[in-house]
Structure formats: C-alpha cells, structure tokens
Amino acid sequence: MNTAALFNQPTITLKRTVLMSMIAVSLGGISLSTQAQTTAQANQQEIEQLRQEVQALRSMIEQQKAQTQQIATAVQTPVAPLPPVPAKAATSPVMRIASGAEFNLYGNIRADASYQVEGGAKDMPYNQINAVPLEGNGENSDRLRSTLAATRLGMDFKAPVGAGDNALSGKLEVDFLGGANLDNLRIRHAYISYANWLIGQTWSNFALPDYMPETVDALAYAGGAVKRTPQVRHTTTFSPATNLVVAVEDPKDSSIQQRLPALTARLNHKLADNFAVSARAMGHEKRINEQEETAWGVGLGAKYDVMPGTTVKADYYHVKGDSSFVSYANPGVVAAGGNLYQSEFDSITVGLTQQFNDKLRGTLGYGYMTFDQDANYVQSVTDKTKINKDLWQAWANVFYSPTKPLSFGLEYVYGEREAVASASNGSTKGEDNRINAVAVYNF
Template identity: 70%
Template sequence: MNTKTLTQSTHFQPTTVRPTMQRTLMMSMIALSMGGISVVAQAQTDQQKEIEQLRQEVQALRGLIEQQKVQNAQTATAIANVQRTAAAPVANPVLKTAKGAEFNLYGNVRLDASYQVEGGAKDMPYNQINGVPLEGNNEQSDRLRSTLSATRIGLDFKSPVGDQDVKGKIEVDFLGGANLDNLRIRHAYLNYGNWLIGQTWSNFAIPDYMPETIDALAYVGGAVKRTPQVRYTTKFSPQTNLVVAAEDPKDSSINQRLPALTARLNHQFADNLNVSLRAMGHEKRVNSDEEMAWGVGVGAKYDVVPGTTLKADYYHVKGDSSFVSFTNKGVVAQTNGSLIQSEFDSIMVGITQKFGDNVHGTLGYGYMNFDKDPNYIAATPDKTTINKDLWQTWANVFYSPRKPLSFGLEYVYGEREAFGEAANGNKTGEDNRLNLVAIYNF
C-alpha cells in the first residue's frame, strides 16, 4: 500500500463517523427534551387535578358552613319565638286574687241608628223581615230609630285547678225584654279541658259563617242563637274536631222535657278554607202529642286572596223555629190535637273586601223558602203571619280611623211573601232601610 492510498483511507474514516455521532447525540437530546416535556406536562396535569380536587373540597366545606349558619339561624329564631311566647301574656289581668284567679274586663259603647224608608213593624232599629207589614197595611215608613241597647260589657277569667286552668266568660248587653232595652246575659260559661258548661253560641246555629252585618240581629239565613248547654270537644287532628252538645233551645211554643242534641264537625282543608257540618235533633211536645224536629247545616269560609273572604251558610230544618232566625212557627196543632211541622231551606252568602288597614266592606244575600204544606197553612188562623219565602240583600262599609273607634254604614233591602192575603189583597211586604253604627271598644 502506498502512502497516498493510506492517507486517503485514513482521511475518509473520520468524515464518515462524525455525522452519525452527531445525529445520535441530537436524537438523544431530543428524546431527553421530549421526556422532560412529558414529565413536566404530566406534573402540570397532576397539579391541576389536585387543585380541582382542593377547589371541590373547599366548595363542599363552604356549603357545610352555610348550611350550619342556616340551621343556627333557624334555631335562634325558634328560641326567640318560644321566648317571645313565654314572655308575652295574652292580656294583663285587671284583677288577680290571692288564690291565683285572673280577670280581664272588656266591652264597648255602641250607638245604632236606622232610617226606615219603607216597611217596619216594631219600634226598633233591627231586622224584623219576617213580620214587616204587608204593603198598604200600616207600614212605619220614613222613621228614624236609634238605641244604645247593643252596648255590652264582659269579663274573661281563669283560675288554676291542678295542672289545668278553668276558664270562663260572663258577657251582658241591654237587648233583653219586649222593648229590647233590658239587661240580658249573652255568654256565661266555664271551660275546663274539653268540656264547656254554660250559655254561649249554639253548637248548631253558629254565626261563624255569616257575612258581616251592621244589624245586631243579622239577616235572613243567619242565626245568633245562644243556648244553655253542656258541650264536649274531641280533636282528631290539628285540622279536624268534633263537638257534641246537649242544649236547651228555650222553645216557648212547646212543653219541653228533653234537651236538643247537636253535633258539629269542623275541618280545615287548607290555611284559607274552613268547613263545618252540623246536625240537630229535638223532641217537640204539645200537650200529649209529640214530633221529632231535626235539621242539618253546612258552612264554609274561604279566603280567596289576602283581604278577600267568601262566606256561606246553609240550613235545612223541619219542625223547629228556635235555632235559625226569622222562621215560621216550628209546630202547630190541628183541631184534633195532632202536630204539623214547618219545613224550610235557607242560605246566606257574602263577600268581604278589605280596602286598606282602616276600611272594609261586605256585600251579602240571604234567602229562606218554606214548604207549602196545606195542613200547616190550614192550622194557622192568621195566614198573613206565616211566610212562603223571605229574602234580603245588603251592602256595608266599616271605617276605623283609630283602633278603639269604628263607624259603619249599611243599606239593606228585602221582601217577604205571606201565604195569606191582607184585606187589600197584598201578600208582600218590604224592608227598605239605611243603618248606621258607631262603636267605641275598650
């Protein structure tokens, strides 16, 4: 081998090896770089996951804290309510005896006035629709009447007996006697647990579902009956209870030997709807003859929206005139001594609307229809005194400028149709009145 060949051969070898090593080194560096990038990316991903997990845990912890705050607020509110209830008595007693009996005095001074446009029989400013004169027969029209007889005073009391209180009420007004100006008892009763003994609203003819009126005696289809009674209440649930009672309806048309039995089922369907179902049974005895009187009733109160209330009350009664107002005589005796019973249906409906804190008004209608029994009619000597039907409609507005004071204005129109004709041939009488009231409550 000559020197030139050896030199060329020696020079060629390094030229061939160097690019390969460079490429290998470069690939290694790229691989290391990619690996580093991959590791960094993986680390960033893991870090993001940890951050997200921490964020979720913080959010969950925040939710638990908020929930605990709400529970603490609710607990604090409940405790405050209990404390307020315990700390605020219903009324401060005006008198407390050494033995612990408490008494609270209340009442009002009330002036009623009525301008009788047409009709009117008795000289009083209250409803007398069932006896208004038939047209052309001595109506007392264009008359102004006024009275303070509906002024009342009452006393609520309670006294501890064992682990319960005996509660009671005594309330009087001056609507007694023939001229409605004598002192009379409205309520006088004791209440212990589920028992009530004394005189208060009848368990059958209650005023709870009558639309509001200014007239102290109410209108057709209503009842303002208070009876001596023994009453027991059974509560089935917070929304439902049953009340049963033995009552003395004080029916002067019969010889009474047994009390009337009444039952009332009350149910609250919702916060704005109350319903009452009622039943009554009573023996009617005249001399040695007797008949069983009975009746059913249903009432409802519905708050349509805040400030708007609907009320309705319905009765079907046979043989009784002592519970529902303005009826024909419940029983009459025929010439042979046997008894004939009157039967009727009545309904009263109305809507009351609040127009503000100080003003509200009511629009109402009442109707009563009597069964046309020829034997009953024949057994009644004066057929102009018994009615075929009665109806009244009224509208009123009350204004209370200050809490103790209240003023009311009411217009009422009604008619009665008798079974018999008057001497001039008329069978219809009317009641056309304007009522006013002023009340100071104390």
Template identity: 70%
Template sequence: MQRTLMMSMIALSMGGMSVAAQAQTQQQKEIEQLRQEVQALRGLIEQQKVQNAQTATAIANVQRTAAAPVANPVLKTAKGAEFNLYGNVRLDASYQVEGGAKDMPYNQINGVPLEGNKEQSDRLRSTLSATRLGLDFKSPVGEQDVKGKLEVDFLGGANLDNLRIRHAYLNYGNWLIGQTWSNFAIPDYMPETIDALAYVGGAVKRTPQVRYTTKFSPQTNLVVAAEDPKDSSINQRLPALTARLNHQFADNLNVSVRAMGHEKRINSEEEMAWGVGVGAKYDVVPGTTLKADYYHVKGDSSFVSFTNKGVAVTNLDDKGAITATSAIAAQSEFDSIMVGITQKFGDKVHGTLGYGYMSFDKDPNYIAATKDTTTINKDLWQAWANVFYSPRKPLSFGLEYVYGEREAFGEAANGSKTGEDNRINAVAIYNF
C-alpha cells in the same frame, strides 16, 4: 512611609467605627419601629375588647327584652282567680224607608207590614242597647285551668232594652257548661252585618248547654252538645241534641257540618224536629274572604232566626196559649242560605256584600191550622252592602244599606202578599 502607614490605620479604624455607629443607629430605629407597632397592636386589642363588651351587653339587653313580654292587665280576686275586663259602647241608628213596626233599628223582616197595610215609613230609630260588658277569667284547678266567660248587653226583653246574659260558661279540659253560641246555629259563617240581629239565613242563637269536644287531628274536631233551645211554643221535656264536625282543608278553607234533633211535645203528642247545616269560609286571597251558610230544618223555629213557628198547634186559647185539647197539626219545613264576600281596603277600611234567602214548604195542614195566614211566610230575602272605617284601634264606624222582601202565604184585605224592608243603618263603636 511609617507615617503614611499610621495614617492609613487610623483612617481604617475610624471607618470601622463609623460603620459600627451606623449599624447601631439602624438597629435602634428598627427597635423603635417595632415598639410602635406593638403599641398599635395593643391599642387594637384593647379597642376590640371594648367593642366585644358592648356587643355582649346589647345582645343581653335584647335577650332580656324578648324574654319578658309586656303583661296584659290582669285583675285577681281574693281567691286567686284572674280575669280581664272588656266591652264596648255602641250606638246603632237606622233610617227606615219602609219596614217593621217595632221601635228598634234592627231586623224584623219576617213581620214587616204587607204593602198598603199601615207600613212604617220614613222613621229614624236609634239605641245603645247593644253596648256590651264582659269578663274572661281563669282559675287553676289541679293540673288544669278552669276558664270561663261572663258577658252581658241590654238587648233583652220584648222591646230589646233590658239587661240580658249573652255568654256565661265554664271550660274545663274538653268540657263546656253554661250558655254560649248554639252548637248547631253558629255565627262563624255569616257574612258581616251592622245589624245586631243579622239577616235572613243567619242565626244568633245562644243556649244553655253541656258540650264536649273531641280532637281527631289538628285539622279536625267533633263537638257534641245537649242544649236547651228555650222553645216556648211547645211543652219541652228533653234537651235538643246537636253535633258539629269542623275540618280545615287548607290554611284558607274551613268547613263545618252540623246536625240537630229535638222532641216537640204538645200534651201527650210528640213529633221529632230535626235539621242539618253546612258552613264554609274561604280566603280567596289575603284580604278577600267568602262565607256561606246553609240550613235545612223541619219542625223547629228556635235555632235559625226569622222562621215561621216550627209547629202549627190546634185548639189554642184566645191568647194563643196551649190548652188541654191542643194538638200538633203540622210541622214547618224550610231551606235557607246566606252568602257574602268581605274585602279589606287597607288597615282601616273593609266592606261586605251579602245576600240571604229563606223558602218554606207549602204544607196545607200547616196553613189551615194558622188563623192569620198573612203572618206566615212563603219566602224571605235580603241583600245588603256595608263599609266599616276604623281611624284608630278603639274606634269603629259603619254604614250599611239593606233591602229585602217577604211573601206571605195569605193575602191581606187589599190583595197584597208582599212586604218590604228598606233601611240605611249606621253604627259607632268604642271598644275597651
């Protein structure tokens, strides 16, 4: 019995030891599992740190890139003025079915021969005279910059083949001094043309002027100017005064109302010339733009293109120059309008359809004071269609067809009063 009791105690002891061993083994497994989980968590934390560092580096690179835009190529003079050089090389060509006698591929609708009077037919003309070179510059003066432009081309002289100044002016604050587009006869509302001289109803006038701009609001401003219109038909002693009110009615509609007044003087005789103009630009939908420009002018031919002389003068000499007995006989008066629509056909192609019309009042005194009444016009009109193609940014090619007529106040010897302008124009431009 004692032996049996002893064996039982030994068995119990060994069972307890076995249970304790199992418990210790289970505890070691749990510890090892916990260690592995901690190690995995530490690896995840380290990985997240690396990703955060990479993200921060990428963000910093993006921010640095955005904060440092690519600088435009700017040249500096010895005195610190900065300027940019720009321009183009331009080839114009025209096949003239019927048209004017001047040897140039540009508009001369107001002087085309009357039918049956030595019309210029089937002529090819070309030129690079519209090639342009310009400088935009600025220089700090006090708290503001003086900005300016100097631009030339080769459309000067009687035959339009000499170097001439297009723009040469300075801007300081609200003031402009120099030569640029007239404040009255601006090209902003003309439909696009290939012809460098534009068509009936348009104006490409640049004048020496002093101009001041006042802003009433971000949408409205008033521009007033004293201009020298370079009117060679009169003895000029005072500048022309012009005013232009611009207003943006919406993001897609801009309107300009303009006025002009100028003294016309022959010897001691004076008459006041005046004019008004209204222009509008309307983006119908993205890629489709309507433009229109209207003028009513009396007594002036120096601002709007292709007009009769503003004043008819009596007692001129044999060369048409003013003499001591010259006087103003009458003033010309006309209305003109130009309208057109431009359509984009993608990024590389766009085209324009346009129409221009000009009508002159029939003043008997004006007609009687003109020796050759076939040289003064009763009506002018032109219609055109063009397309431009830009395969790559510096290059542009254009093709245009234009047809127009003039009706003179006087008849030619054969009884004709109508002349015709019928041309195909082409242009190739490289901009730099």
C-alpha cells in the same frame, strides 16, 4: 543588679497600658455598634407599625367614602316604601287575686241608628223581615230609630285547678237587648270550660254566626242565626285540622212543653289554611198536649280566603219542625185537632268581605229562606198573613276604624217577604228598605 532589666521595666508597663487601652476602645466600639444596631431595629419596627396604621386609616376613609356615596345615591333614587309594620296589640289589663285567678274586663259602648224608608212595624232599629207589614197595611215609612241597647260588658277569667298546668276558664258577658222592647239587661254568654268540656250559655253548637257575612244590624238578616243557648258540650280533637263538638242544649222554645234538651253535633275541618268548613246536625223533641214530633235539621258552612283581604262566607240550613235555632223562621210546630204539624224550610246566606286597608272594609251579602207549603200546617194557622212563603234580603256595608278602639259602620239593606195568604187589600208582599248606622267604642 541587672541594668537591662531596669531599663526594660517601663517599656513593658507602657506596652501593657497601650494594649489595655486598645482592648477597651475595641470593646467600647463593639458596644456602641450593638446599641446602634438595636436602636435601628427598634426604629424600623416603629416605622412599620406606623405604615400599617396609616394603611388601616386609609382603608377606613375609603369605606366611609363608599358608604357616603351609597347614601347619596339612595336619597337621589326613589324607592318603594316598606310595608308598615303592624303595631303590637297592647297587653290587656289583668286583675289577679290571691288564689291565682285572673280576670280581664272588656266591653263596648255601641250606638245604633236606622232610617226606615219602608217597612217595620216595631219600634226598634233592628231586622224584622219576617214580620214587616204587607203593602198598604200599616207600614212605618220614613222613620228614624236609635238605641244603645247593644252596649255590652264582659269579663274573661282563668283560674288554676288541681296540679300541673290545668286551668279552668270562662266568660260572663251581658248587654241590654232583653225584654219585649229590647232595652233590658240580658245574659249573652255565661260559661265555664275545663279541658274539653264547656258548661253554660254561649253560641249554639248548631246555629252559630261564624259563617254568616258581616252586618251592621245586630240581629243579622234572613237565613242567619245569632242563637245563644244553655248547654253542656264536649270537644274531641282528631287532628290540628279536625274536631267534633257534641252538645245538649236548651233552645228555649216557648211554643212547646219541653222535657228533653236538643242534641247537636258539629264537625269542623280545615281543608287548608285559607279554607274551613263546618257540618252540623240537630235533633229535638217537640211536645204539645201529649202530642210529640221530632224536629231535626242539618247545616253546612264554609269560609274561604280567596286572597289576602278577600273572604267569602256561605251558610246553609235545612230544618223541619223547629224555629228556635235559625232566625226569622215560621213557627216550627202548630197543634190542631189533636195533631202536630211541622214547618220545613231551606235557607242560605252568602257574602263577600273585602279588607281595603287596615282601617276600611266592606261586605256585600244576600240571604234567602223558602218554606215548604204543607197544607195541614197552613190550615192550622189562624192568621195566614203572618206565615211566609219566602224571605230574602240583600245588603251592602262599610266599616271604618280610624283607630283601634273606634269603629263606624254604614249599611243599606233591602228585602221582601211573601205571605202564604193575602191581606184584605190583596197584598201578599211586605218590604224592608233601610239605612243602618253604628258607632262603637271598644274598651
């Protein structure tokens, strides 16, 4: 038995134990050191994130402070108000039926009044410059007249026709300005249109009111025309700025035996966005007791927007042998001794309209007609005091629209006519001196 080996066994065991403890302690230290380092890194990341959030919050505070300062400066500093934004027009109510047709009803209630200082013989509040009594021959002075006969009711319609996007459209519109006393129901417009064609009654292709200065008077003034005729017409478009309209029309000339319609043509051209012109021509057979003559006429209209809100309109006519298109003309033809004799005239209207604001506008206008003095024509007329050498009228009006459906107008007009022959008291001049007013509710 080895005694030394016995004594050395505990020593070895002890050393081994001590060594293992030291290793364990070392490993534990290493683990703690690693955990501490990881924790420190995590803390450092959180601190950096907090620092970035604080910086972002500080930037937001600075921006809010700057905006608050701008608002305070804007409140303290007066600035020009922004222009009002125009209200969008309300969509018109539309009725639809099963076939797909659409109908839109519209109209107005219109009350007209006129105070006749001097002039008119007829009991109506509208223009009669070509027939006002000559001075000292039964003028109706200091008279008030009123009517609601210009009240109108209308309907626009549109219906799909055939394949694709083709649609047939039209209009039916009536008022109460018919009959001798201007108080009967009458047709203003009644037509259908498809593609480039129109069939029915609407504004004449020759004498239309587009270039006539605005008036309170529903029948316009000397040199103007408010003619609506039954017609068939076709429109040819050459470009977005130019088109040609050709029509055959029934002018309803009761002074003749009509067997052929009138032929009219109108060339429209837009020289610029603010400048449009229209050249027109007319030809018509006049027939009385187997005698025939050809009536003809030309017209030229222009509309020019001088600046936003300021518009100039002018319209000129030269017509021979016709009184059915342009208002207030002498009879176009008269028959005497188996012959027909024709009247001839020139007329012009010109006016300036100013839109003062979205509620108020006004117009200054002037109209003039001069008639050629054909001796045979004059001698063929029985009452020469009813045939005129010259007519003229000047007017000024204002229209006020407090809201979109309502409009009120006030107008002063003065005009004269000079007759071919004098009355029994020697007078050849008739005077028209009036104040007109109108109130309209549109629906």
